[in-house]
Amino acid sequence: MMHIFCPYCGELREEEEFHAKGQAHIERPIEPEACSDAEWGDYLFFRNNPRGIHHELWIHAVGCRKYFNITRHTVTYEILETYRMGEQPGITAETLAAEQLAQSAAASAASSTTQQTGDARP
Amino acid sequence: MQRYSGFGLVKHALSHHEHWQKVWRSPEPKKEYDVIIVGGGGHGLATAYYLAKEHGITNIAVIEKGWLGGGNTARNTTIVRSNYLWDESAALYEHSMKLWEGLSQDLNYNVMFSQRGVLNLGHTLQDMRDIQRRVNANRLQGIDGEVLDTQQVQDLVPAMDCSASTRYPVLGASWQPRGGVARHDAVAWGFARGADSLGVDLIQQTEVTGFRKQDGAIVGVETSRGFIGAKRVGVVTAGNSGVMAEKAGFRLPLESHPLQALVSEPLKPILDTVVMSNHVHGYVSQSDKGDLVIGAGIDGYVGYGQRGSYPTIEHTVQAIIELFPIFSRVRMNRQWGGIVDTCPDACPIISKTPVKGLFFNCGWGTGGFKATPGSGNIFAWTLAKGRAHPLAEPFAYDRFNSGKLIDEHGAAGVAH
Ligand SMILES: Cc1cc2nc3c(=O)[nH]c(=O)nc-3n(C[C@H](O)[C@H](O)[C@H](O)COP(=O)(O)OP(=O)(O)OC[C@H]3O[C@@H](n4cnc5c(N)ncnc54)[C@H](O)[C@@H]3O)c2cc1C
Ligand SMILES: [Zn+2]
Numbered sequence: 001m002m003h004i005f006c007p008y009c010g011e012l013r014e015e016e017e018f019h020a021k022g023q024a025h026i027e028r029p030i031e032p033e034a035c036s037d038a039e040w041g042d043y044l045f046f047r048n049n050p051r052g053i054h055h056e057l058w059i060h061a062v063g064c065r066k067y068f069n070i071t072r073h074t075v076t077y078e079i080l081e082t083y084r085m086g087e088q089p090g091i092t093a094e095t096l097a098a099e100q101l102a103q104s105a106a107a108s109a110a111s112s113t114t115q116q117t118g119d120a121r122p
Numbered sequence: 123m124q125r126y127s128g129f130g131l132v133k134h135a136l137s138h139h140e141h142w143q144k145v146w147r148s149p150e151p152k153k154e155y156d157v158i159i160v161g162g163g164g165h166g167l168a169t170a171y172y173l174a175k176e177h178g179i180t181n182i183a184v185i186e187k188g189w190l191g192g193g194n195t196a197r198n199t200t201i202v203r204s205n206y207l208w209d210e211s212a213a214l215y216e217h218s219m220k221l222w223e224g225l226s227q228d229l230n231y232n233v234m235f236s237q238r239g240v241l242n243l244g245h246t247l248q249d250m251r252d253i254q255r256r257v258n259a260n261r262l263q264g265i266d267g268e269v270l271d272t273q274q275v276q277d278l279v280p281a282m283d284c285s286a287s288t289r290y291p292v293l294g295a296s297w298q299p300r301g302g303v304a305r306h307d308a309v310a311w312g313f314a315r316g317a318d319s320l321g322v323d324l325i326q327q328t329e330v331t332g333f334r335k336q337d338g339a340i341v342g343v344e345t346s347r348g349f350i351g352a353k354r355v356g357v358v359t360a361g362n363s364g365v366m367a368e369k370a371g372f373r374l375p376l377e378s379h380p381l382q383a384l385v386s387e388p389l390k391p392i393l394d395t396v397v398m399s400n401h402v403h404g405y406v407s408q409s410d411k412g413d414l415v416i417g418a419g420i421d422g423y424v425g426y427g428q429r430g431s432y433p434t435i436e437h438t439v440q441a442i443i444e445l446f447p448i449f450s451r452v453r454m455n456r457q458w459g460g461i462v463d464t465c466p467d468a469c470p471i472i473s474k475t476p477v478k479g480l481f482f483n484c485g486w487g488t489g490g491f492k493a494t495p496g497s498g499n500i501f502a503w504t505l506a507k508g509r510a511h512p513l514a515e516p517f518a519y520d521r522f523n524s525g526k527l528i529d530e531h532g533a534a535g536v537a538h
Contacts (some may be wrong), residue, residue, distance in 0.1 A: 001432050016433045020423035022377070041523030045375040045466045049364035051426050074378075075426045 002077060006027040007084045008066045013073075015073070023047045024069045025088075051075055053093040123319035125230050145311065146318035151325050154351035155183045157505055158343055159358060160330045160366065162186025164195040164306075165483060165490065166323075166358035167313035168498020169505065174320035176499075177506035182322045185345060185353075187329035191310025194360050195491070197460035199383050199417040201396055201405065202492040203240045205260045205267050210516040210528050211469055212263045217513055218496025219265075219300060225495055231312030233304050234410065238395050240301030241275065243445075244423075245290040252532055253296045260298075268297045281392050281448050286446060290402050303396060303407055303415075306415060309494055315389040321448035333370045339478035356481045356505050361426065363462025363484035364466040372476050374484065375522045376463045379420040381429025381488050384438075384457040386449075388412030397445065404441030406449075414452060416442055419486060430459040462487045467527040472501055481505055482519070 002015040029035050029043055048054065054074050059067050071080045071089045080091045124130070124143040134142060157173060159166045162184045174180045186192075200221060204215035222362060226232050244250040253269055260267040271294045276284040284292045318324055330345035333355065342351035359366050367374040391410050398405035405417045418438035421431045435457060443450050465471060465485035470493070472483045483501045484494060500511035521527055 015431060020421075037525070038523045041525070042373075045522040046373050047375070047377055049374075049424060051362075051365050054424055056423065072423070074424050077425060077427055090335050 002079065004070065005082045006060045006063060006066075007068050008064045008081050009060065013060070013063060017060060017062045018058050019061045021059055021067070024055040024057040050093070053080070053091070053096060055089050055092075085089060123230075126232075138457070142197065145315050146324055149323045149325065151183060151185075151323065151328070151347060151350050152181075153347075154342070155323075156181040156352070157354045157356065158182070158350060158352035159184045159356045160343065161193070161357065161359040161362075162190045162310075162314070162324060162326065163193045163198055163358065163360060163496040164191060164310050164313065164499045165360075165486070165501070166356075166401070167191070167310055167317055168494050169483070169501045170322045170324075170498075171317040171320070172499045172502035174322055175319060175504060177502060179506060180321035181512065182317075182417065184317065184322060184324050185328050185330055185343070185350070186326045189326050189344075190314050191307060194460040194462065195306055195310045195494075197458055198306055198491040199388060199405070199407070199415050199491075200303040200306050200491055201240060201301070201398070201407065201417075202235070202304055203298050203299045203396075204265055204492070205240075205242075205256060205296060206530055207256050207259055207532055208528050208530060209259075209263060211530050212260065212265055214470075214496060214500075214513050214517070215493060216263070216265050217500070218493045221495035221499060222304065222492075223300075225309075225312070226450065229312040229316045231308060231315060233312050235302065235304040236410070237302040238407075239278075239297060239299045240396040241295040241297055241398065243275070243295045243397065243401070244293050245399065246293070249401055250293050253294065256532070257296050260386070266298055266300050268299075270295045270297050278395060279393065279395035279397060282397065282445055283447055287321040290444065292445075293390065294536045301396065303409075304491075305410075306491065308490075313494075313498070329370070330366070330394055333477070333480065335371075335477055338476075340480040349392070354479045354481070354505055354508070356397070356483060356501060358483045358501070360484065360486065360490070361463050363463050363482060367475075367482065370475065370477055370480060374471065374519060375466050376471075376485055378426060378461050378463055379422050379423070380425045380427055380459045380529050381418070381420045381428050381462045382435060382457060382459040382524045383417045384435065384454050385409070385416070386414040386452045387455050389414065389452065392448075399441065399445065401525060402437045402444060404445070406442055406446070413455065414449065420464065428459050428461060430457070455459055464488065466522065468530040469528045470497070471519045472504065472517045473510065473519040474504075474508075475519065479508075 003012045070082050071091050170184045204219040206212045244253045257267040257269050275295045290532045330343045334342045340355050361378045364376040393408040396407040464487040471485040500514045503511040
């Protein structure tokens with residue numbers, strides 16, 4: 001059972017109170033008539049389907065009935081953040097990758113300073 | 123290949139069953155194949171089998187990241203039927219149904235296909251109108267189907283509560299007598315054995331990690347055991363297909379969701395058909411071993427966790443108990459999840475792709491087990507000829523840009 005923090009109610013609630021509504025941040029083309037078939041089809045039917053970080057729209061269906069966004073890992077189901085409509089995610093696959101890179105760089109820097117000897121390259 | 127028979131059983135009994143031939147080899151991958159099938163589930167194995175059997179192409183490898191038939195093939199609730207609404211999909215599933223009817227003989231392997239009939243219940247007037255429409259469509263398509271009233275349903279399934287006092291009374295059902303169930307593992311193993319005996323290399327514990335292209339055409343696949351060349355590649359990876367398409371450089375309109383099922387402790391025979399209900403959202407049959415096999419809906423979110431959520435399972439069990447109060451004290455034995463590749467119109471994608479020589483067969487979502495022989499059969503044709511089999515043509519992936527969808531949400535409803 002996931003526990004989801006509704007950014008409007010300001011509380012953790014059980015998964016059952018919510019409905020998942022698919023990928024977040026999809027914008028309807030401003031001029032649908034100007035779209036090619038490919039663009040319109042992409043807008044209607046093509047969604048991100050990653051193994052990993054996913055930004056998705058949820059509704060607090062039996063709570064405040066408001067829509068909001070979740071950044072969630074699709075394998076572990078860990079919820080990394082929830083944020084209101086109109087806001088942008090603070091955590092993305094890119095920021096996480098950068099963080100990891102920084103961490104491993106720091107770790108190898110630390111190990112190379114303690115290991116003075118040998119020709120170990122970072 | 124050593125053929126199985128009653129005589130063989132007696133013969134091997136005399137040597138205490140210690141000398142049975144291995145069911146398939148475990149070959150080392152060659153440098154290059156004419157065709158590589160990615161994904162050793164039922165669909166992938168069936169594709170390899172029919173390629174070798176009907177198209178004479180035997181320099182084939184099936185590459186499976188885990189073990190054969192360990193994906194959705196092993197996890198599904200095995201309902202087989204062909205009573206879909208639209209001509210395109212009905213033709214596809216009926217093609218499969220016809221192959222099911224001769225499959226055990228063809229493979230010399232008992233897939234335990236049991237045509238015990240499938241009921242799709244109606245609980246509202248609109249349900250009944252939809253059922254009438256679908257059964258009429260099926261009859262025009264040459265597919266068996268009947269509309270049953272409450273009493274006829276009750277006669278078929280005495281254990282079900284068909285009284286008027288339930289929250290969602292059973293008003294009737296569609297009935298496809300040729301529908302039924304089969305033994306999922308046997309289907310994978312039967313196709314695997316058949317393919318292996320025709321020379322197909324079944325390569326397990328090897329993951330395809332990428333596709334190698336040259337001038338927009340496929341030349342092989344990168345795997346966890348190195349590069350393997352291929353003139354054509356067919357990808358049949360169910361819930362992982364969206365990820366695979368991305369690796370190949372294009373997008374598919376798929377979303378992967380967890381779908382779960384559960385089985386009870388074994389019981390004496392009580393249910394000799396398959397009962398499905400879109401409206402209360404649950405379905406149940408009884409396996410030959412005696413366990414009740416119960417299916418649920420998908421979890422609403424994208425997920426690759428191969429487990430299902432508690433709210434979904436609770437909802438399903440509620441529906442089953444409402445239909446069968448007599449099951450309320452049955453103990454459940456096991457519960458599991460698979461990852462299904464759902465498509466916006468609840469129909470599969472059997473198609474060439476923007477990469478020359480690379481074909482995808484996916485999007486079967488919650489209901490592809492029933493299609494296993496048919497899907498493999500027409501995908502083999504497609505791979506052999508390099509263009510879509512006539513039955514596969516309507517299921518091209520560009521239908522999501524042309525708008526020519528085949529909306530099977532009604533008939534696929536509760537899935538399966
Ligand atoms: C709980 C549940 C109940 C269901 N009930 C029914 C039902 O009653 N009736 C029905 O008709 N259908 C049902 N289905 C749907 C059905 O199971 C599937 O549509 C069907 O089995 C798909 O077959 P497949 O061979 O394509 O997939 P799978 O059996 O999943 O095979 C795909 C294979 O590809 C492999 N793979 C993935 N990525 C890679 C890679 N990169 N490299 C190598 N190998 C890879 C996987 O390991 C897997 O073995 C159900 C599904 C579930 C989960
Ligand atoms: Zn709320």
